[in-house]
Amino acid sequence: MTLSFRPGDSFAHRLDPRSKLAFQVAFAAAAFARTTPRGLLALTVLVAVVLAVAGLSARETLTEYRFVLPFLVAGPVLETLTLGAPWIRPAEAAKPALASYRVLLVLFVSAAYLRTTPVRESRAAIQWLVPGRAGNLLGLGVGFVFRFLPVLQADLRRIRDASAARLGDQRSLV
Incomplete structure (x- = not known):
């Protein structure tokens, strides 16, 4: 599977591209405004609905974005490391992990757009x-x-x- 348009008759395929673009912009704004775990949980549920409506699975989408994933993981990992004792501070990884997850959610929504438009x-x-x-x-x-x-x-x-x-x-x- 490549992230490109595939003809279909799903609800997402029938939507106007301008409304899909507007949804992407609104979703990205919400993802960057709601950085709390509770806000990201709500957006995760919304992403699950978007993927289902577009006929995509999270596993397929993660496979397509496998080249981005190391960069999303590297941020939190690097944030935990320090140059002095203690060498590792796991608590420091929370904010970058939430930021990486937020980017992943936005990528999932963009994958649905690419597949249906x-x-x-x-x-x-x-x-x-x-x-x-x-x-x-x-x-x-x-x-x-x-x-x-x-x-x-x-x-x-x-x-x-x-x-x-x-x-x-x-x-x-x-």
Whole structure:
């Protein structure tokens, strides 16, 4: 699975792209405003509903964002380390852990948007939202990213498979 549009007949597929963009912005604002564990718990329930409406599972989405996860984990881990005794302070990891979790929730909502919105509709929604040349430029950029990122991912996957077929995964880089 790649995070790209897949045709479907779910409720999320039938929504207008502008309303989905507005929901994403509102969700991100709420995620950054409600940084308490209780607020993030409420947003987690909302994300579960969004993923269900979009026909995505949390496991599939985590698999797609596996390259981002080390960075989200690194923040809390690095925050616990100090340069003097005591060398590890677990209590210091709470705020960065909540921040990382907040980013993960926003990524889940964006995955639902990517899965349920065609590129041309995303581009049109952004051009409608931001008028003039700036909107055209943003729409063009979004179109390029949405179209070519899955192509780039597929190319990298093919290169990795070809390298593994020639035992490239078992030999040293030198």
